[in-house]
Amino acid sequence: MNQYPLWKYLLILAALLAGLIYTLPNFYGESPAVQVSPLRTSLKADAALLEHVGNVLKAANLNSELVMLDGNSVKARFADTDSQLKAKDVLVAQLGEDYVVALNLLPRSPQWLTKLNALPMYLGLDLRGGVHFLLQVDMNAALSKALEAATGDIRSALREQNIAYSGVSRDGKVLLVKFRDAGARSKGEAEIKQRFSDFALNSADERGEYNLLVTLKPEAEKHIQDSAVQQNLVTLRNRVNELGVAEPVIQQQGADRVVVQLPGVQDTARAKDILGRTATLEVRMVDETHQASAGAAAPFGTEMFKDREGRMLLVKKQVVLTGERINDAQPGFDNRTNEAAVHINLDGVGARQFKEATRENVGKRMAIILFEKGKGEIVTAPVIREEIGGGRVQITGQMSTVEAQDTALLLRAGALAAPMEIIEERTVGPSLGAENITRGFNSTKIGFIMVALFMMVYYLMFGTISVLALTANLLLLVALLSMMQATLTLPGMAGIALTLGMAIDANVLINERIREELRNGITPQAAIHAGYDRAFGTILDSNVTTFIAGIALFMFGSGPIKGFAVVLCLGIMTSMFSAVMISRAIVNLIYGRKARLTKVAIG
Amino acid sequence: MEFFRIKHDIPFMSYGRYTTAISLVTFLFAIFFLSTKGLNFGVDFTGGTVMEVHYAQSADLAKVRAQLAETGLPDALVQNFGSSYDVLIQVPFKQNFAGAKLSEQVMAGLRKQDASVEMRRVEFVGPQVGKDLIDNGELALLLVSLGIVGYLWLRFEWKFGLSAIIANLHDVVIILGFFAFFQWEFSLSVLAAVLAVLGYSVNESVVVFDRIRENFRTMRKAEVSVIIDNAITRTMSRTIITHGCTQMMVGAMLFLGGETLHYFAMALTIGILFSIYSSVLVASPLLMLFGVSREDFIKPEKTETEEVLP
Numbered sequence: 001m002n003q004y005p006l007w008k009y010l011l012i013l014a015a016l017l018a019g020l021i022y023t024l025p026n027f028y029g030e031s032p033a034v035q036v037s038p039l040r041t042s043l044k045a046d047a048a049l050l051e052h053v054g055n056v057l058k059a060a061n062l063n064s065e066l067v068m069l070d071g072n073s074v075k076a077r078f079a080d081t082d083s084q085l086k087a088k089d090v091l092v093a094q095l096g097e098d099y100v101v102a103l104n105l106l107p108r109s110p111q112w113l114t115k116l117n118a119l120p121m122y123l124g125l126d127l128r129g130g131v132h133f134l135l136q137v138d139m140n141a142a143l144s145k146a147l148e149a150a151t152g153d154i155r156s157a158l159r160e161q162n163i164a165y166s167g168v169s170r171d172g173k174v175l176l177v178k179f180r181d182a183g184a185r186s187k188g189e190a191e192i193k194q195r196f197s198d199f200a201l202n203s204a205d206e207r208g209e210y211n212l213l214v215t216l217k218p219e220a221e222k223h224i225q226d227s228a229v230q231q232n233l234v235t236l237r238n239r240v241n242e243l244g245v246a247e248p249v250i251q252q253q254g255a256d257r258v259v260v261q262l263p264g265v266q267d268t269a270r271a272k273d274i275l276g277r278t279a280t281l282e283v284r285m286v287d288e289t290h291q292a293s294a295g296a297a298a299p300f301g302t303e304m305f306k307d308r309e310g311r312m313l314l315v316k317k318q319v320v321l322t323g324e325r326i327n328d329a330q331p332g333f334d335n336r337t338n339e340a341a342v343h344i345n346l347d348g349v350g351a352r353q354f355k356e357a358t359r360e361n362v363g364k365r366m367a368i369i370l371f372e373k374g375k376g377e378i379v380t381a382p383v384i385r386e387e388i389g390g391g392r393v394q395i396t397g398q399m400s401t402v403e404a405q406d407t408a409l410l411l412r413a414g415a416l417a418a419p420m421e422i423i424e425e426r427t428v429g430p431s432l433g434a435e436n437i438t439r440g441f442n443s444t445k446i447g448f449i450m451v452a453l454f455m456m457v458y459y460l461m462f463g464t465i466s467v468l469a470l471t472a473n474l475l476l477l478v479a480l481l482s483m484m485q486a487t488l489t490l491p492g493m494a495g496i497a498l499t500l501g502m503a504i505d506a507n508v509l510i511n512e513r514i515r516e517e518l519r520n521g522i523t524p525q526a527a528i529h530a531g532y533d534r535a536f537g538t539i540l541d542s543n544v545t546t547f548i549a550g551i552a553l554f555m556f557g558s559g560p561i562k563g564f565a566v567v568l569c570l571g572i573m574t575s576m577f578s579a580v581m582i583s584r585a586i587v588n589l590i591y592g593r594k595a596r597l598t599k600v601a602i603g
Numbered sequence: 604m605e606f607f608r609i610k611h612d613i614p615f616m617s618y619g620r621y622t623t624a625i626s627l628v629t630f631l632f633a634i635f636f637l638s639t640k641g642l643n644f645g646v647d648f649t650g651g652t653v654m655e656v657h658y659a660q661s662a663d664l665a666k667v668r669a670q671l672a673e674t675g676l677p678d679a680l681v682q683n684f685g686s687s688y689d690v691l692i693q694v695p696f697k698q699n700f701a702g703a704k705l706s707e708q709v710m711a712g713l714r715k716q717d718a719s720v721e722m723r724r725v726e727f728v729g730p731q732v733g734k735d736l737i738d739n740g741e742l743a744l745l746l747v748s749l750g751i752v753g754y755l756w757l758r759f760e761w762k763f764g765l766s767a768i769i770a771n772l773h774d775v776v777i778i779l780g781f782f783a784f785f786q787w788e789f790s791l792s793v794l795a796a797v798l799a800v801l802g803y804s805v806n807e808s809v810v811v812f813d814r815i816r817e818n819f820r821t822m823r824k825a826e827v828s829v830i831i832d833n834a835i836t837r838t839m840s841r842t843i844i845t846h847g848c849t850q851m852m853v854g855a856m857l858f859l860g861g862e863t864l865h866y867f868a869m870a871l872t873i874g875i876l877f878s879i880y881s882s883v884l885v886a887s888p889l890l891m892l893f894g895v896s897r898e899d900f901i902k903p904e905k906t907e908t909e910e911v912l913p
Contacts, residue, residue: 134732268725269707423729432723439861447855451848491792494856494864498871501852502803505845509810512841538813541758542806548750549802553795556743558736561795568799603605
């Protein structure tokens with residue numbers, strides 16, 4: 001009765017083998033490495049870059065253990081931090097500004113493991129050191145900005161159509177448009193309705209005044225908020241690139257929050273500076289009377305900037321328009337030619353300035369320049385075909401849809417859509433991170449040894465089997481965590497220790513039950529069978545309740561607590577498997593075949 | 604080896620009156636301390652800044668305090684943390700201070716005083732975040748409670764679900780009471796521990812309940828109190844060994860896990876100790892009180908009547 005069919009043994013064997021393979025990378029540790037990734041979407045990390053990096057390193061006499069292509073970056077691993085730092089300096093000097101060179105750590109595990117996608121566990125910031133920021137996007141400011149822009153747009157639309165109005169004003173989230181008579185109002189209402197689909201209109205008359213209340217439709221409001229967050233995410237990503245962080249995390253959290261995690265960053269002051277900095281955008285005219293050449297000084301009244309392909313352009317110092325005048329920039333298509341295009345929407349003041357500038361400069365090129373950290377880069381430099389009024393500008397020509405998206409992003413990134421504020425910061429120094437790992441590891445180790453010794457002394461053979469099952473549990477749990485690349489935090493390590501402590505419960509239940517059945521006088525074989533059988537229901541019930549707690553923690557916990565919850569839930573699953581199936585398999589192997597078993601060593 | 608060789612069932616149910624009284628008194632004490640002293644909420648919940656700095660030699664706390672007062676933070680809490688080289692600085696949230704910039708200002712000031720000072724950890728939490736965490740914590744507590752009651756109702760009977768959750772919430776309140784009495788810092792990880800205890804200590808009740816259900820089936824003639832006594836006595840050995848093992852793990856964390864895990868492990872320790880007590884001596888008497896009976900599990904057998912078939 002205590003025999004497993006072959007497939008069960010095979011299943012257990014397969015699980016253990018997989019567990020072993022995926023746990024293995026954690027033992028090899030990590031080596032210092034350098035990671036090179038392109039700054040722009042137009043540049044790709046490819047075989048050419050791989051070779052280039054390899055050659056640069058070879059030329060500098062730096063022995064890298066491994067240079068490889070990984071995702072959209074090239075990584076090179078070194079034996080010590082000294083050559084890592086040297087390699088970084090050499091690469092920064094050789095590759096120029098188009099690539100980010102960041103310090104990183106790479107797993108030292110052998111190639112065949114990496115090929116199997118077996119990677120070590122991903123350590124959280126509290127274990128590897130680094131900064132965690134939670135930023136809150138000020139949604140009210142984003143809405144105010146949109147409404148402010150609409151005020152100007154409505155004014156110019158009414159003026160264009162010669163509709164008599166006596167004023168447009170904003171009161172909180174409501175725009176109030178005043179008309180002289182009912183006729184003008186109905187004309188105005190029709191005009192606004194046609195042009196601005198995002199707004200809901202209500203007429204309200206008051207003591208002989210003909211008013212129109214303009215409010216944002218809820219879906220438009222949501223759209224503004226969503227795109228504000230998206231835009232801020234993009235801007236943050238660009239800025240973080242500049243910090244040279246190997247594996248930054250920039251994610252939206254909830255409706256209006258952004259998480260930024262920068263592993264390994266110690267200089268928090270600089271990180272905050274860069275995250276909080278505002279880039280500016282300027283529109284200027286291109287100077288076409290002189291020829292731009294690299295190295296030569298720019299003629300008086302002009303400045304030289306690189307465009308995104310690296311070509312030099314001379315641009316006049318006089319500013320036509322600044323980035324604050326741009327309400328929005330979206331990628332799209334030209335109505336007539338169906339070419340990829342970028343649609344820019346200017347506010348009222350901007351529209352007027354732009355109209356004047358384009359009238360005077362038909363046939364000439366203008367340049368849109370993005371300034372960050374006091375350094376300018378030309379985003380695009382289109383030719384002006386005709387006078388452009390009304391604040392709606394379209395840029396087309398020789399653009400792919402990807403480029404159009406890039407350009408639109410950069411134009412929007414000129415300024416953050418809405419101000420952000422750091423509402424949470426957690427910084428952990430590297431020494432504390434390392435200490436946390438040792439502490440977490442040591443407490444788990446000591447706890448495990450104590451439990452193992454006790455179980456073996458108290459339950460003899462069955463205790464030893466329980467300890468084997470518990471070891472398998474630890475193996476499977478670490479393998480699962482490595483496989484999922486779940487973030488391991490200090491609370492997560494506590495979770496591992498706690499689940500191990502709780503997992504032994506299942507074996508204690510089984511062993512106690514077997515002892516009890518033996519005491520009742522039934523044969524050892526029957527006792528083993530009954531012990532496992534009867535204990536199972538109890539084990540299931542008690543695990544499900546802990547699982548419920550784990551799920552709730554996962555749903556409502558944040559950061560490190562989530563890590564704890566993940567470990568808790570996974571640990572329950574692996575412990576069900578190992579405590580019941582694996583320990584039973586071992587028992588079956590040892591005792592199952594003996595037909596006339598008279599005694600078992602259970603203490 | 605066997606620690607518990609108990610020949611006769613221990614009449615736990617006849618002590619019911621005393622044990623309920625004891626837990627009622629502890630419970631009331633916990634409530635009393637919670638309401639008078641309150642929890643010492645950590646920066647996770649209140650908002651503010653916590654910094655841990657490390658000096659190459661023993662830190663002079665008075666000098667650190669003086670420097671902070673000069674920076675404009677006279678109400679900062681400065682204390683040693685773990686060793687005399689490490690200093691913990693806590694600054695409550697202030698409206699007029701640019702929250703996230705505060706840590707830089709403090710570090711700059713401290714560096715002026717002693718260049719060897721090393722930043723170990725900074726935690727800044729804005730007040731919005733703290734409020735969210737409290738809300739989410741309450742929600743999680745509610746969800747766990749409902750989930751457990753629901754599951755036990757499904758598997759056993761509502762009487763079991765209700766008495767288990769009362770017993771376990773009693774544990775939670777007592778843990779909180781300890782934290783209020785000693786004014787230990789109540790942080791996010793302590794909250795996680797409390798919720799884990801809620802899930803874990805239900806185990807205990809489940810094991811006893813399982814045995815009670817089984818006994819209802821096997822001990823057909825016995826009285827309810829005898830059945831419960833027997834169930835508790837026979838699971839007692841397992842209860843103590845399991846908790847002992849878990850406590851070994853938690854104890855290792857308590858003593859070796861460092862400051863961060865200390866209170867987490869402390870909450871678990873209190874939770875484990877009281878869950879032994881409550882599952883045996885609170886949940887089971889409650890079950891009696893709710894009037895559990897054999898009929899809850901075993902449908903009365905239909906009396907066979909003679910049938911006449913055509």
